[in-house]
Amino acid sequence: MPGFEVTPRLEIDLSKIRHNSARLTEHLGAMGVSVTGVTKATLGSPEVANALLLGGVDSIGDSRIENIRKMREAGVEAQFRLLRSPQLSRVDEVVEFADVSLNSELEVIRRLSQAAQRQNRIHRVLLMVELGDLREGFLLADLDQVVQQCLKLPNIEIEGIGTNLTCLSGVKPDATNMALLSATAVSLQDRFGLKFATVSGGNSATLNWLYNAADIGVTNNIRLGEAILLGCETLNRQAIPGLYGNAITLVTEVIESKLKPSLPDGEIAQNAFGGVPTFVQRGEIQRSILGIGQQDTLVEGITPENSELEIIGASSDHLVLDSSRCRLGVGSQVRFNLNYGALLAAMTSPFVGKTFVCSSDLIDRNRQRV
Ligand SMILES: *Cc1c(COP(=O)(O)O)cnc(C)c1O
Numbered sequence: 073m074p075g076f077e078v079t080p081r082l083e084i085d086l087s088k089i090r091h092n093s094a095r096l097t098e099h100l101g102a103m104g105v106s107v108t109g110v111t112k113a114t115l116g117s118p119e120v121a122n123a124l125l126l127g128g129v130d131s132i133g134d135s136r137i138e139n140i141r142k143m144r145e146a147g148v149e150a151q152f153r154l155l156r157s158p159q160l161s162r163v164d165e166v167v168e169f170a171d172v173s174l175n176s177e178l179e180v181i182r183r184l185s186q187a188a189q190r191q192n193r194i195h196r197v198l199l200m201v202e203l204g205d206l207r208e209g210f211l212l213a214d215l216d217q218v219v220q221q222c223l224k225l226p227n228i229e230i231e232g233i234g235t236n237l238t239c240l241s242g243v244k245p246d247a248t249n250m251a252l253l254s255a256t257a258v259s260l261q262d263r264f265g266l267k268f269a270t271v272s273g274g275n276s277a278t279l280n281w282l283y284n285a286a287d288i289g290v291t292n293n294i295r296l297g298e299a300i301l302l303g304c305e306t307l308n309r310q311a312i313p314g315l316y317g318n319a320i321t322l323v324t325e326v327i328e329s330k331l332k333p334s335l336p337d338g339e340i341a342q343n344a345f346g347g348v349p350t351f352v353q354r355g356e357i358q359r360s361i362l363g364i365g366q367q368d369t370l371v372e373g374i375t376p377e378n379s380e381l382e383i384i385g386a387s388s389d390h391l392v393l394d395s396s397r398c399r400l401g402v403g404s405q406v407r408f409n410l411n412y413g414a415l416l417a418a419m420t421s422p423f424v425g426k427t428f429v430c431s432s433d434l435i436d437r438n439r440q441r442v
Pocket residue numbers: 110112135155156174236274275276277295296297298299306
């Protein structure tokens with residue numbers, strides 16, 4: 073009886089995630105582009121990782137080594153890629169649990185080499201290239217030197233190169249910066265006699281470019297989190313046709329529901345978060361309070377599935393709705409769609425339960441593996 077499950081909870085539909093994963097991997101695969109499925113927004117959920125793999129992703133990427141370790145220990149069988157450059161203090165864990173790491177500091181790669189020698193393993197590095205978004209990446213001018221040094225490091229292999237755009241500064245992947253990535257890959261391969269297994273063209277923000285580019289050069293991989301989990305591209309947050317936008321939903325519950333005025337009574341100062349709120353006079357309205365708040369999710373990033381409900385505001389633990397057009401009683405469960413920030417926060421909140429919904433073949437596979 074889903075209506076009586078404990079709230080708040082995230083309902084994660086593994087069938088929809090697998091569907092989204094399959095649609096994207098089929099489409100991109102036809103262009104010669106593999107997909108690294110990114111699990112970090114789900115805190116490295118083994119169930120989600122398996123759904124991504126069933127959908128055809130070629131590897132699993134996560135920014136946190138703890139998440140990769142968790143998935144490995146849960147028996148997820150995949151190549152694991154650490155997306156955030158390793159902390160020097162944690163190179164041993166990185167070599168132990170990740171097959172590939174994305175790197176932008178030679179000193180880190182040297183220490184990965186030492187750790188790999190101690191563990192008698194080969195560790196593969198994907199060299200990140202700075203192409204304008206000014207987050208991680210080697211400068212183009214330094215790459216020759218970096219590759220030359222990497223080739224000398226014992227137990228290190230170069231997986232290829234990659235870039236990350238849009239995340240920090242909003243720089244769009246375009247014909248110029250993406251051509252530069254391909255040209256860089258080609259020139260490094262020529263100069264050092266290498267064949268890169270991976271030329272990784274970015275994250276969900278690179279999808280539009282891949283779908284529309286006249287020439288994708290030698291780009292042969294993309295790392296996708298949000299596009300698969302939330303079914304949207306991330307330059308303009310447009311829904312991707314054929315994908316589910318509600319694979320993950322947040323379910324909350326009414327803890328008070330009363331007719332109250334729409335305007336507060338008294339002088340208005342700062343609220344709990346330092347803002348001075350304003351209100352619209354609508355006479356008496358049905359105000360429903362939900363047992364969830366800013367501590368559990370990014371309230372600005374959630375949208376009621378029922379468009380008759382309207383969010384009035386939220387404090388740490390309470391979310392207040394105008395439910396005049398859709399009367400809710402105490403105990404009613406209310407479902408929300410989430411954006412990436414809201415998903416990240418809700419996944420990370422220990423107060424929000426996580427429930428998996430899935431079709432039988434997925435359940436079987438997860439039973440086998442967890
Ligand atoms: C998070 C992350 C991704 C995935 O980003 P989405 O926008 O969720 O597709 C890809 N690459 C790196 C380096 C990341 O940190």
